[in-house]
Amino acid sequence: MTVIADQAPQPIQTPRATPRHYLMCPPQYFTVEYSINPWMDPGTPVDADRAMAQWDELKRTYERLGHTVEVVEPQPGLPDMVFAANSATVIDGRVLGARFRAPQRAAEAEHFRRWFTTRGYRDLVMPSRINEAEGDFAWTGQVLLAGSGFRTDPEAHAEAQEVLGVPVVSLRLIDPRYYHLDTALFVLRRGADARIAYYPEAFSAGSRRVLQRMFPDAVIATAADADCLGLNGVSDGRHVVLPTEATGLAAQLADRGYEPILLDISELRKSGGGPKCCTLELHT
């Protein structure tokens, strides 16, 4: 009897890491003193030293994996500045800055703009629409997945396409707990055969169908994975940094050959943030 080729087990392609270039901002002035998302309760105390230790561990993890980490100087009075991912989108050296929805965060945009200018990034545009950068934009290497619903204006998606010159796919978020795209989806591997992980319930029915169509092999996260901000992961193509509690997601990733790295981000989560929120990737 002949063996039918496509019934033979598919060889598992080993996920490969590529060196990354990140920008981060230490949580020196981190607090939760206002509430602009359902995770933030100004009545819950934040342990500043612990937040700093968790952030340090994240940074050291990237460095240990061989990635380059640059740091922006934190500013007093801007407690959310640690969430660097919200402050710019950089693709092929072009920079699209940020424009925050909440007045409490507005001034962060200028500090980051200055960092890019000082570092010699010439192709820099500040957006005219509300745009929370990598909070709502995920680059697959081919398309920019773009979230709206709570923060980034849908019109900012067209603006990003025009400024960055990459195709944008708009997705609508529907659950206030998953207010940024990066709380519900992340890219595991970039390129023509990009892979993502996401939590379908965070998206509108139409957006779910778009994701299914584009990424039939996606890792589908559960409510428990999403609930600890497990979708706020950072992947270098092989190693995937996740919050400690995201054990279900970690197991699914390990099954597919990825190496999950679980980190405690409990203090940062009190502000609605996780590993990815603290990490702006410079796609240069």
Ligand code: ARG
């Ligand atoms: N407290 C911040 C805010 O609500 C958290 C931002 C988290 N960043 C992110 N990329 N999801 O704006």
